[in-house]
């Protein structure tokens with residue numbers, strides 16, 4: 001009953017209240033910061049993916065409607081994940097401020113709120129498809145306990161009267177400013193240290209994965225890829241290189257943290273309908289099999305007309321049809337009971353592919369190598385699936401760990417559950433790489449060039465149109481294989497003014513890319529790529 005506020009006048013009481021509100025907000029932010037840093041540190045020692053931001057972010061991604069995700073990819077491109085994580089942090093900061101203000105009124109309620117967020121994080125972490133142990137709750141729980149305790153302690157200092165000797169000195173503050181500042185500063189310093197440590201330590205599991213990748217020696221293929229024809233690559237500045245370097249290869253997946261898989265511990269199970277001899281394979285089992293090397297162009301169904309979401313690489317892998325046949329699988333055309341192959345990744349992605357396509361003689365493979373390197377982690381190390389002619393979301397499971405034979409009636413894979421088509425062969429498309437949209441050129445010969453693709457059907461013809469003029473046939477580079485894109489160029493006699501350049505391709509079956517513009521949902525965009533160029 002000796003509280004300093006008892007015998008104050010109303011004005012002073014309001015001042016104290018305001019001060020407490022500000023200190024509460026600051027305490028909330030500091031406690032939140034400390035909670036996240038503690039969680040990150042614990043996660044880095046156990047499993048980085050189990051951290052609360054990653055777990056809640058992953059849960060949010062899985063619950064995002066397909067159309068919103070498509071919008072996010074369109075507006076933020078492959079930065080969509082950074083934007084999401086930043087968004088989560090902004091929301092958390094706001095919540096921390098609110099909890100801090102609540103705590104400045106009711107100390108216990110504020111701390112209880114922090115603990116509640118810990119429970120949400122723990123639930124998200126333990127129910128993620130990649131969660132294998134209840135220990136995934138630890139980062140969130142420990143972070144929340146640290147945050148709740150700090151908030152309680154900081155508010156305690158903000159409320160406490162200053163030590164008597166000081167407050168009697170007249171000019172000294174009427175609250176425990178020194179105590180608050182000491183705890184606040186210590187919190188900021190220790191949390192920053194913990195956060196930095198979390199970043200550098202990276203987890204022993206990750207280190208093992210990195211070491212296992214460095215240790216991979218890719219065997220020579222039994223069936224080497226034909227040397228890429230020299231004239232598959234045109235020498236026009238600005239055209240996409242025929243082979244996309246790994247570092248420039250587009251990346252699309254739902255993983256907020258790239259899964260780091262230790263090849264020595266990796267296993268692949270093949271089982272399900274019509275599998276008479278289920279098997280579990282190790283990475284070494286795959287390396288010992290006859291390998292094939294093929295150039296294959298991979299395309300994302302979310303690629304807009306003219307978009308960047310495709311790339312061409314030389315892949316090394318195990319023919320998938322042989323593996324399936326050894327397990328007793330027959331395609332539906334030979335009486336097999338399963339028409340869908342569902343691939344599952346270590347992070348819980350599911351991708352459904354027609355068994356018929358995998359076994360019809362095309363180069364469907366379990367890829368281990370990409371442009372002469374073991375698969376980069378981002379692209380699915382140690383093993384991913386590839387099926388030429390199908391969009392990535394129905395064929396190209398990265399970090400694969402399980403293959404189940406089933407039917408399309410029995411199971412919808414991840415993106416199908418979110419409104420995308422069950423089956424999705426790549427649509428015939430073409431893109432102008434140079435000039436760039438809205439580029440300026442001098443009148444005279446302007447080289448227009450780009451790529452066209454219709455995987456597994458091949459490209460037979462590319463045509464270019466200037467404004468509303470006639471279609472002119474472009475010069476095609478050599479076709480490497482019908483599973484790769486094909487470069488083209490057209491020497492345009494440019495005249496002064498603004499011009500529209502449009503391109504369209506015809507595939508190996510003689511079908512020309514339709515003009516009708518449709519968006520990527522549900523089975524890939526259609527329409528002609530058209531750009532505006534200034535000549536003058």
Ligand SMILES: Nc1nc2c(c(=O)[nH]1)N[C@H]1C(S)=C(S)[C@@H](COP(=O)(O)O)O[C@H]1N2
Pocket residue numbers: 249250251252253254255298299300301345346347349378379380391392393396397398399
């Ligand atoms: N495990 C997993 N595999 C995945 C995906 C994913 O989200 N998770 N995305 C698919 C999609 S939509 C595409 S287009 C390709 C992209 O492969 P890349 O990132 O190597 O270019 O991977 C496919 N495989």
Ligand SMILES: [Mo]
Pocket residue numbers: 252299300301302391392393
């Ligand atoms: Mo994709």
